[in-house]
Amino acid sequence: MMRKHASPARSFRVGILGAGFISDLHIAALKTLPFVEVCSVCDQASGKAALTGERWNIPQVYSSLEEMLEKSSLDVIHILLPPDRHFEAALACLEAGVDVFLEKPLATSSEECDALLRTSARSGRRAGVNHNARYHPALERLKTAIRAWRFGRVQHVAAAINLPLRQLSQGQHDHWMFRSPGNIVLEQAPHPLSQIQLLVGNVESVSALASGRQLLNTGQPFYNTWQISMVCERGSAQCSLSFGGGFPVSTLQVTGEDAVAFVDLRTNRVQISEQTRFLEPVDHLLDGVRNGSAAMRQGAENFVNYGLSFLKLKASNDPFFAGIRASVRAFYEALREGSPLPVDLEQASAVITACERIVHSAGGERLNYTDISKEIAHAG
Amino acid sequence: MPGEIAILGGTGFIGSALVAALRKRGYRLKVVSRRAGPERNRTEGVTYVRGDVGDASSMLECLRDTSVVFHLATGGGNNWAAFERDFVQGARNVANACLAYNARRLIYTSSVAALYLGGTKPVDESAGTDTKPGSRSHYSRAKILAESVLQQMHHASGLPLVVVRPALVAGRGGMLNHSGVGFWPSSTCCTGWGRGKTPLPFVLVEDVAEALVLAMETPGIEGRSFNLAGPIRPSAAEFMEMVRKRSRRNFRFYPQSLLKMQMIEILKWAVKCAARKRDNAWPSFRDLKSRSLRAQLDSTAAERILGWSPTTSTATFLAEAIDSHLQPLLAGDLRCT
Numbered sequence: 001m002m003r004k005h006a007s008p009a010r011s012f013r014v015g016i017l018g019a020g021f022i023s024d025l026h027i028a029a030l031k032t033l034p035f036v037e038v039c040s041v042c043d044q045a046s047g048k049a050a051l052t053g054e055r056w057n058i059p060q061v062y063s064s065l066e067e068m069l070e071k072s073s074l075d076v077i078h079i080l081l082p083p084d085r086h087f088e089a090a091l092a093c094l095e096a097g098v099d100v101f102l103e104k105p106l107a108t109s110s111e112e113c114d115a116l117l118r119t120s121a122r123s124g125r126r127a128g129v130n131h132n133a134r135y136h137p138a139l140e141r142l143k144t145a146i147r148a149w150r151f152g153r154v155q156h157v158a159a160a161i162n163l164p165l166r167q168l169s170q171g172q173h174d175h176w177m178f179r180s181p182g183n184i185v186l187e188q189a190p191h192p193l194s195q196i197q198l199l200v201g202n203v204e205s206v207s208a209l210a211s212g213r214q215l216l217n218t219g220q221p222f223y224n225t226w227q228i229s230m231v232c233e234r235g236s237a238q239c240s241l242s243f244g245g246g247f248p249v250s251t252l253q254v255t256g257e258d259a260v261a262f263v264d265l266r267t268n269r270v271q272i273s274e275q276t277r278f279l280e281p282v283d284h285l286l287d288g289v290r291n292g293s294a295a296m297r298q299g300a301e302n303f304v305n306y307g308l309s310f311l312k313l314k315a316s317n318d319p320f321f322a323g324i325r326a327s328v329r330a331f332y333e334a335l336r337e338g339s340p341l342p343v344d345l346e347q348a349s350a351v352i353t354a355c356e357r358i359v360h361s362a363g364g365e366r367l368n369y370t371d372i373s374k375e376i377a378h379a380g
Numbered sequence: 381m382p383g384e385i386a387i388l389g390g391t392g393f394i395g396s397a398l399v400a401a402l403r404k405r406g407y408r409l410k411v412v413s414r415r416a417g418p419e420r421n422r423t424e425g426v427t428y429v430r431g432d433v434g435d436a437s438s439m440l441e442c443l444r445d446t447s448v449v450f451h452l453a454t455g456g457g458n459n460w461a462a463f464e465r466d467f468v469q470g471a472r473n474v475a476n477a478c479l480a481y482n483a484r485r486l487i488y489t490s491s492v493a494a495l496y497l498g499g500t501k502p503v504d505e506s507a508g509t510d511t512k513p514g515s516r517s518h519y520s521r522a523k524i525l526a527e528s529v530l531q532q533m534h535h536a537s538g539l540p541l542v543v544v545r546p547a548l549v550a551g552r553g554g555m556l557n558h559s560g561v562g563f564w565p566s567s568t569c570c571t572g573w574g575r576g577k578t579p580l581p582f583v584l585v586e587d588v589a590e591a592l593v594l595a596m597e598t599p600g601i602e603g604r605s606f607n608l609a610g611p612i613r614p615s616a617a618e619f620m621e622m623v624r625k626r627s628r629r630n631f632r633f634y635p636q637s638l639l640k641m642q643m644i645e646i647l648k649w650a651v652k653c654a655a656r657k658r659d660n661a662w663p664s665f666r667d668l669k670s671r672s673l674r675a676q677l678d679s680t681a682a683e684r685i686l687g688w689s690p691t692t693s694t695a696t697f698l699a700e701a702i703d704s705h706l707q708p709l710l711a712g713d714l715r716c717t
Contacts, residue, residue, distance in 0.1 A: 147717065
């Protein structure tokens with residue numbers, strides 16, 4: 001059953017599809033929006049759905065999407081399923097006349113993205129994607145500086161991610177992201193790629209190298225290191241992704257005409273170096289002083305925020321949740337105002353296309369049966 | 381109609397605009413440059429020749445049988461000797477070649493840096509060049525002495541000389557961070573020569589090229605000099621604000637009193653003394669005052685005698701002086717939102 005969408009400043013009845021870890025964050029974000037009511041939760045594991053319903057006081061609990069669509073009168077459904085189930089679920093919701101908000105990645109192929117775009121256009125329903133990395137508080141500070149013209153044109157972005165992967169180290173190799181060597185790119189790369197897209201536009205061409213091949217306990221090969229160079233619409237970018245070991249890293253280095261920023265997403269700090277009116281030796285001294293004190297200030301703020309939210313004196317404001325909350329808010333505000341969605345299907349499709357290009361450039365299907373990096377080394 | 385026209389320094393900022401203006405009128409040209417030689421001969425009607433104004437024999441060879449010579453070559457270096465060679469001796473070499481081949485006209489492009497513009501009264505051509513070249517920068521001093529050498533040769537030997545003095549030349553092919561606006565310690569930060577409230581004598585490069593062509597074509601003006609400044613004269617602070625808004629970049633202007641600037645220069649001088657740096661001259665306050673361009677530059681002689689009409693359109697001025705240096709803002713750029 002669908003509701004009519006007449007009022008421009010309307011309220012929303014929302015359903016949650018998929019009651020995994022991320023659903024709690026989406027519901028917590030939705031609870032901060034006064035014009036949203038979370039009415040239903042659905043998971044094929046009915047016990048999980050019931051627990052989530054109970055935890056968040058959600059009245060309607062379902063174990064099938066069809067049932068939720070049939071019995072709840074919903075405006076928006078958050079699709080929080082594993083990536084390979086996004087497409088069918090989103091298609092069903094759009095066909096049923098319900099707007100959707102999908103977790104990243106939007107889908108697992110460009111073909112699925114195209115089909116969703118066509119369905120969205122035909123049904124007149126809208127689909128947004130949770131590229132919450134674009135709303136990380138540290139990146140928000142950078143965006144503010146760019147909008148204040150402190151950077152000029154952003155020319156280059158270098159993203160670096162070194163992620164300890166719990167499922168990898170604990171042998172949970174049946175997870176979707178390990179089923180094919182390219183899945184890890186679709187699962188993890190949308191975060192940095194969405195940031196790169198925001199800063200220098202869509203990826204136009206890619207050169208990628210995968211290395212660190214290992215066999216998982218399923219017999220599938222897994223590449224733990226990906227080095228990616230990209231030409232984008234408004235600049236260039238690099239991205240290095242590595243998984244499963246070493247010091248955790250999540251950084252962006254953003255080079256503009258007039259400034260350079262080092263964004264540490266893990267510690268939620270931003271360091272900006274820009275030109276000054278002083279000669280080089282003084283300029284370099286002041287840069288050190290300014291960035292040193294900014295790092296101390298930001299570190300102290302993060303510590304105090306953590307302490308206050310731990311003591312429940314302040315709403316949770318950890319960077320990951322803050323990103324999701326801002327992303328959810330931006331989606332609903334756009335829906336309410338009828339303005340362009342912050343991350344629409346076209347933008348999210350472009351990220352999936354970039355992921356596909358990365359996998360293809362690194363070897364595509366050949367990644368499955370040969371160690372591409374060694375092949376290249378021998379050829380060299 | 382002149383015979384062969386030679387342009388010394390025709391690959392530079394003003395030189396390139398002059399080549400374009402003369403080609404538009406159908407003149408055939410010889411461009412003499414230190415760097416660009418015959419390998420650049422790809423433009424119809426333009427021959428490139430390698431030559432050095434500091435070398436007398438090179439000038440005699442390059443300017444053989446030329447009828448009109450435009451001297452826009454520049455040079456200089458870290459010490460006065462380099463300026464003396466390129467500017468003063470260079471002017472003498474060019475003038476001697478013009479006299480040797482009985483050239484119809486030598487048009488020398490000097491600079492308003494040769495004038496003293498630190499006073500409060502308007503300055504026109506009657507003021508002449510600064511009478512104290514010794515207390516000016518190497519560049520200003522070189523331009524003053526070069527003009528002086530050429531004027532002496534005009535009076536003594538009948539050198540058919542015309543001098544033009546462009547002010548703050550702006551436009552396509554030049555630089556947005558013009559040293560006439562202030563001192564640029566970095567590409568976006570400008571410290572004003574003073575408070576930055578004085579209207580600055582900007583002139584577009586196309587208008588300078590037009591004036592140079594008129595200086596060639598107008599009869600009976602030998603021995604005269606012409607200041608070139610347009611009618612659109614934003615102050616340094618206004619100009620920087622326009623640049624900032626139009627570029628959406630972090631251009632900043634820092635007004636600074638001349639006295640404070642002088643103190644800083646003296647401090648730098650003292651540090652260099654302590655470090656025993658060579659060519660460390662006592663900073664000239666007179667030069668600093670002149671750089672502030674406080675005296676309004678009168679260029680009505682060029683309008684009256686040459687029939688020069690620099691652009692009066694603010695839109696054209698902004699498009700040429702600022703926008704021509706900017707990259708277009710692309711869709712999706714966060715600065716659009």
